Structure formats: C-alpha cells, structure tokens
Amino acid sequence: MSEKNNKSTSRISEIKAKRKLEISVDDIINGIKSNDKTSIGKAITLVESNNINHQNAAQELIERCLSINTSSIRIGITGVPGVGKSTFIETLGTNLIALKKKVAVLAIDPTSIKNKGSILGDKTRMQQLSRNNNAFIRPSPAGESLGGVARKTREAIIICEAAGFDVVLIETVGVGQSEVAVHGMVDFFLVLKLSGAGDELQGIKRGILELADAVVINKADGAQISAANLAVKEFTRALHLYPPKENGWKTKVLSCSAFMNIGVDEIWNMIDTYIKGNTASGYLTKKRNQQNKYWLIQTIENRLLENFYENKKVKKELEKQLKIVSMGQTSPFKAAEKLLKLAKKT
Amino acid sequence: MSEKNNKSTSRISEIKAKRKLEISVDDIINGIKSNDKTSIGKAITLVESNNINHQNAAQELIERCLSINTSSIRIGITGVPGVGKSTFIETLGTNLIALKKKVAVLAIDPTSIKNKGSILGDKTRMQQLSRNNNAFIRPSPAGESLGGVARKTREAIIICEAAGFDVVLIETVGVGQSEVAVHGMVDFFLVLKLSGAGDELQGIKRGILELADAVVINKADGAQISAANLAVKEFTRALHLYPPKENGWKTKVLSCSAFMNIGVDEIWNMIDTYIKGNTASGYLTKKRNQQNKYWLIQTIENRLLENFYENKKVKKELEKQLKIVSMGQTSPFKAAEKLLKLAKKT
Secondary structure (H helix, E strand, O other): OHHHHHHHHHHHHHHHHHHHHHHHHHHHHHHHHOOOHHHHHHHHHHHHOOOHHHHHHHHHHHHHHHOOOOOOEEEEEEEOOOOOHHHHHHHHHHHHHHOOOOEEEEEEOHHHHHHOOOOOOOHHHHHHHHHOOOEEEOOOOOOOOHHHHHHHHHHHHHHHHHOOOOEEEEEEEOOOOHHHHHHOOOOEEEEEEEOOOOOOOOOOOOOHHHHOOEEEEEOOOHHHHHHHHHHHHHHHHHHHOOOOOOOOOOOEEEEOEOOOOEOHHHHHHHHHHHHHHHHHOOHHHHHHHHHHHHHHHHHHHHHHHHHHHOOHHHHHHHHHHHHHHHOOOOOHHHHHHHHHHHHHHO | OHHHHHHHHHHHHHHHHHHHHHHHHHHHHHHHHOOOHHHHHHHHHHHHOOOHHHHHHHHHHHHHHHOOOOOOEEEEEEEOOOOOHHHHHHHHHHHHHHOOOOEEEEEEOHHHHHHOOOOOOOHHHHHHHHHOOOEEEOOOOOOOOHHHHHHHHHHHHHHHHHOOOOEEEEEEEOOOOHHHHHHOOOOEEEEEEEOOOOOOOOOOOOOHHHHOOEEEEEOOOHHHHHHHHHHHHHHHHHHHOOOOOOOOOOOEEEEOEOOOOEOHHHHHHHHHHHHHHHHHOOHHHHHHHHHHHHHHHHHHHHHHHHHHHHOHHHHHHHHHHHHHHHOOOOOHHHHHHHHHHHHHHO
C-alpha cells in the first residue's frame, strides 16, 4: 500500500515536472511569437544555461524557433574600444526604428571571457535604444570560451529572428578571434575605424580588411572631417589591391558621425542595397547555408577538444606529461598516445 | 598431440616474430649510432609507416633515439617556388660540410599532400649535396595531412640528431600552414625572398615576417645586385616597425647569391652567432621545451579530430547532417550533438 502510494506520488511528480517543462517551452515560444521581451530574455537565458535539463529544453526551443518562418538581416559590427561602437549602434538602431523596423542587439565579447564582464553589460551605453519598445539589447554571455559564447550568440540570433526582429546587430570588439566568429554568422560585416594621422593602415589588424564588407570612418565631424576624408581615400586605395569578393562586391569605404547622426542613413542605404541585390541573386541564402555547415563543424571540433580537456584524469596526466615532454624525456607523440588512451577509457 | 604441436608451433612463431622485431630495432639503432645512411633511411621509413606494428616499433625507436645524447642546430628554410631554395640548401650544406659538419635535409611540403608528390622527391635538385658522404637528404612524406607530415618530420629530426648530424635543415614551400609547422620545430627560421620592382612588401604573406629570424634576398648577383640592395633596405625598414622577439633578437635582413656562393658564409656566421648566444643564455633550451609542449598539444588535437572524421558511421551521418543543417532544418548544435553521440558509441 505504502509502496503503491510512493509509486503514484513519484509518477505524479514526474508528470508535473514534464508538464512544467513542456508548458514553459510552450509559454516561451508563444511569448517569442508575440515579440514579448521577457520571453525573449528567458529564451536566451535558457540557451545560455549550462544546466543539462535547460540544455534539452533549449534544443527543443531552438528547433521550434527554426520552424517559424521569418527573415531578418544580420549585421556584424566591429572596432577597437573607443571607436564609438555603442554610439553608432544607438544611432543606426534609432534610425531603423524610425523606418518601422524592429532591432535586436547582441554581443560577442572576448574580453568578457577573461574578465567575466561584458561590453554590453551596462545598458546605459545605449540609453535611447534600450528604452525603445521596438529594440532588444542583450549583453554578451560572460565567463565562457569563445566557442561557447559564439554558439550561444548564434542561438540568440535564431530566437530574435523567431521573435520577428527585422535587423539583428551583432557587436564585437576588435581584438582576438571574435571577429572571425561574428563574420561567420552575419550577412554583412562592418568595420568601424577612426581617422588617424595619415598612417591609417599602420595599426590595422591583419586579415580584418579581407573580412570587411564595409569600412566606416567614425567621428567624421568638426575638426576631424578632413582627416576622415583622407582616411576614406587611404582605405579605398588600399582596398583597391584586394580582389572583389565571391559575389563580386568590392568593400565600400564611407565616413559618418554617429554622434551627430551624419552619414548613418547613407551607410544603411548601402547595406540595404547589398542585402536586396544578394537576396535576389540567391547569394545570401547560399552564404547562410555555408555558415550553418561551418558552425556544425566548429561545434563538433570545439566539443571534442572540450570533452578531452575537461576530463579530470586527463587534466592531471596532461600536466605530468607536459613536464616530461618539455624536458625531452619522452616524445610528444608517445605522450599524446598515452593521454588519448586514458581519455578513451574514462 | 596434434594440438600440442600446433601450440608449440604458434609459440615458436610468436617468439620468432618478437625476436625479429627486437633485432631489427636494435640493428637500426646501431646503424643510426654509426651514421649509417641505410639505417637512417629505414628508421625514417618506419616512422612514416601507417602499419600498426611498425608504429609500435617506431615509438620504441624514437624513445631510444631520444636517450642518445646529441646536439644539433635545427634551421627552417622557406620561400615560394622559384626563390632558389634547393640551390641555397645545396650551397649552404656544401659550405657546412667544408667546415667539417654533417648535414641532414628534411622537407615539409604541403603541395605533396594534394599531389602525392614531393618537392624533394627529385634528388637531382641537390646533386652535389646528395652525393656527399656527410649529407643526408630525405624528401617529404607524401599523401598525408599536414599534421601527419609534421609529426613524421619531427620524428625524422630526432633520428637525424641521434645519428649525429650537426645541422638539420628543414625546407618548406611558402604556401599554406606548413611554415607555422616548421617554425614550431626549429631553432632558427629563415625566409628566402627575391628582389622585385620596388614593391617588395606587396606580396609578402601576412605573419611570415613575424616568424622570420632572418630574411635573405637570394639571387643577388649580376644585374640584380642593386635591386637586391634596395630590397634589403625596404625589408629592414619594414621590420623596424616590429617589436624585438622574446629573446631580444631583431630579425636580420641579408642578401646572397646561392648560385655564385656569395654571401652564404655571412648568413651562416649570423646563424652561428645567434645559436651560440642563445645557447649560452639558455633561451634555446627554453624554446625547445616550449616546442615539445606545443607538439604534444598539436598531436592530441589532430588525433582527436582524425579519430572522429575517420569513423565510417560518423562520416556517413555527417554528410547527411551537413545537408539538413545547410537547409536550416535543424540547428548546427543539435546536429553536432547527434554526431558526437554516434562517435562515442562506435
């Protein structure tokens, strides 16, 4: 009798737990469909969670979001600290909302990985935009590997698209590998720069010009206008040496003052022209398909390495083998074999 | 009776097989110790073999080679096809032999991975050197991944050092990722260049100047001398912008005519000075220790990925998932989970 009671109690709690989970994913999906900010926020928190139950729910949620037919424009924005990224996003976002578009802002911040902080943690950075009903701003998930942050941001994009945002802006700082990650998840990649003292190309990161669909010289106002014009010329000349991209696009160079809202509409017009042309040609669909494949491969490879390095026995033995190997007492290859065998067993 | 006979026959063949293997590794080691070319060649063939029995013997061989106390100088040499790498190595090698040094030449050729050919396959490229008793030339193992070729070259270096070669030259062509691999296994990294038409820096590969310990302008003879002098100036100026390396070394720029044997001795004197100074300071030991750690990590990561991608069931499912994912029908992350689970089971 008591056993039977126990059984039925546990059955009931099982059903309750299951229902609770089902209900909550359903609730969140319904909230997302009606562009409810709280639901969108909850959904992103779910994909950011490392709890195994949350992860299962998150996967269900993402699959259901993918089945919602929506279209959005994904724009990556990068630039070193101080270039005016938040002012630029604030102005561009506000202009887009005036054009009746809904705007989401996400971030990938490699510095947050080290500092467990976030470039977008402080919402006061985009005061006007964050108060607007048609905008959604989400800081970068902190304290994770770049692979983890990239995955979570990709899923946050899917959630924002299911919620009906027309434009998703993905911000990153111009340090580390995060630019490559952001470039691999957007339709258009924009690099913000400041004009300098005639040596514009001196400090530019290798490879970044190859990624850029547009270079924008910000803070082109007041005394800076002539320096900005010079920078536009220099970048145009430098970019002339690069071959056009796969779709025939030549990287554009423009200037603006995000603070004064001068030239930002022209930048949007350029992006809009790009998106329309490359949607018509089918190039954007092809690019997104390739990006999806890229993320499948990236996820697999990150996870294979994570599983290995997070194995506690492996961790301990690796420390030991690194010492032995560095002294030249055994070959790196034999030590690797030993560690791989250990990982397979445990 | 017949069973007993069978048993003892199999026992005998087991012992024979074991003895044969033991004897052959012993034989090879003895041959290596006396700098016997045939034994050195056999040893490298053993580490290049993908046969599992050979691999076990190869690991034993490498461990025994590591226990032989020798010292050598490892020099990496890179440059695009046509820059005169083989002529340079031929001249430098012949000069070194005149200084009573034994010289081994190995190669990492990323083009051989695609073409199953090899830059050093044709020994006629270094006719003088290949005929010399104090030289040993080995082409790049063909038809492998860069990771595989790099591992085998690293082990070939260990064999050459056990055989008492004083200088090991590792050649690679200036394309692909092989320069990073070679840089990670040498004491000194030399980049060969040709003088151009005043735009020396235009075509230089990103990052290559950061790897170089010296840039050498080859073919500085006849009508090319003034262009070569100009190139030396341009590279010196460009390198001036780079910070010095960890050991305080500023990348040197020299010119030579490998064909006429002009300036090659000066290059050797520079390398010799570098090696002596950095041996005395302990920097080279530290660098080799770091390189050993690097190769341990590289080997582990290559092998983890290889094991995954070479799993036949995974291969088939991956093809399927790539299609589904590229159409946006499932998330890359869910597909990755599925594939990782499959790999774990099989």
